[in-house]
Amino acid sequence: MAAFGVKFGVKQPMPETGTVQLGRGRRRQASRPSEWNSPVVRGALALTLNSIVSAALGLLFWVLAARMLPVEQVGLGMATVSTITAVANLGQLNLYQTSGVLLSGSMRSRRLVVELTGLATGATLLVATGAAVLWALTDWGRDLVTTGPLFVACAVGWTLFALKDGLLVGLRGFAAVPVLNTCYGLLKIGALVALVAVLDGRAIVAATYVPVLAVLPLAAWLTARRTRDAAPSPGSGSGLDRRFIGVDYVGFVCLQLSTTLLPFLMLTWAGAHAAGIFAVVWLLVVMLDTLAHNAGVPLASEAARDPHRAHHLSGVISRRAFVLVAGSVLAVLLLADVVLGFYGEVYAAEGAVALRILALASLARCYTVLTLAVVRAERRAGAASIVEAVHLLVLFAGAAVLVPEHGVTGMAWAWFAAQLVTVSACWFVRSGRRR
DSSP states (O other): OHHHHHHTTOOOOOTTOOEEEEETTEEEEOOOOOGGGSHHHHHHHHHHHHHHHHHHHHHHHHHHHHHHSOHHHHHHHHHHHHHHHHHHHHHHTTHHHHHHHHHHTOSOHHHHHHHHHHHHHHHHHHHHHHHHHHHHHSSTTTTOSOOHHHHHHHHHHHHHHHHHHHHHHHTTOTTHHHHHHHHHHHHHHHHHHHHHHHHTTHHHHHHHHTTHHHHHHHHHHHHHHHHTTOOOOTTOOOOOOHHHHHHHHHHHHHHHHTTTTHHHHHHHHHHHHHHHHHHHHHHHHHHHHHHHHHHHHHHHHHHHHOGGGHHHHHHHHHHHHHHHHHHHHHHHHHHHHHHHHTTOHHHHHHHHHHHHHHHHHHHHHHHHHHHHHHHHHTTOHHHHHHHHHHHHHHHHHHHHHHHHHHHHHHHHHHHHHHHHHHHHHHHHHHHHHHO
16 A cells, blocks of 8 residues: 555655665665554563563462461551552652653763662652551551551662563563563462461561562663663753652543552541452452553553654554453453352352442543553643542542441442543543644
8 A cells, every 4th residue: 555655656654665776777665664663662562561471470378378367467468568559659659651751852871760769769768667657656557567666678679670561661671571570470479378477467568578678680681781872962861850850740630549549548437348349359450550641651652752643643543442442351250250259158158249349440441541551641741630639529528428327348449430431531631632
């Protein structure tokens, strides 16, 4: 088709297409590379593989935990892990998702990687220390199984572990991400089996964070290799856009409050038993949502590299991501009882309805995540923050009404309602940009 267009002088909007000199004035039209060979698709495929493998290993981890520990211990362990993760993510400043956007505009990738790592580490130390002091002065953290300096150390370790994926994607080191996370998942399962008899519910926390120490050195080496050949441009900036980071961080805070803190809120509002049921249900839904998030990270990075093709790249990724998420949602709707049955009869009896509701909401969540990826690539951090704030307000309002009366199912309905409202907000953001 491209050759047909060139022959008759039709202008083709295909920047990838070119000509090859064959000699004696003859030219052959070069073939257009397949979409499957583009960096954005290769990145999405690598992170999708990462999602599938990590989900499988994560499922095995929590099946073992649910089988070896009482429901209350699972709830305490999950609430502690989710709280540490929330604190770490708040300190990470959302650099996992935005580091690819920042690296795409920098000619000094090595310097920028160091700056981003230092910024995230320092911010996490401040946030985690503040949280640890808050736990000590109040009774908010009385049910957590890890507090004090150990809490801070776990949060910093998790920040560095999560940031590695964003940096490698921004540097187009896609293949390293599933390899590193598979190693981590295997070590995590081994640590749980080895420690559960000694630490009870604390084994969940120890098995989550101790393996990070083994993976981080390899991640640092691989990241350094990707930046080794970077050529500085005289007079170019580092690419550390502090205003963009700051404005985007406002929205990220809203996102964290509305996701990683939900198990902690269930523990506080409904008790350890309900928190244990919700922990397993929420874990499965987070794995499902990760499919969309892992498509959004390379989309933001590659769209920032070539803003003129952002709409095209969004379409390429959205089609593939939505099919994958829709297929996964259908599987959950059909097999919710069976999947939860692996954890125990009580999980299937009390969590199947909530799991189905949350899975349906993942379809709307997919659209939101990919829309916000393009918005961030355009550096419209304010618009992204507004969408996340709307999500937080609707979720908390719905949960305040529904959770006291309906428990786990009430939280699921509150999440579902929040996703529908957020999709509408995303539509207005995108349509406003087109006008």
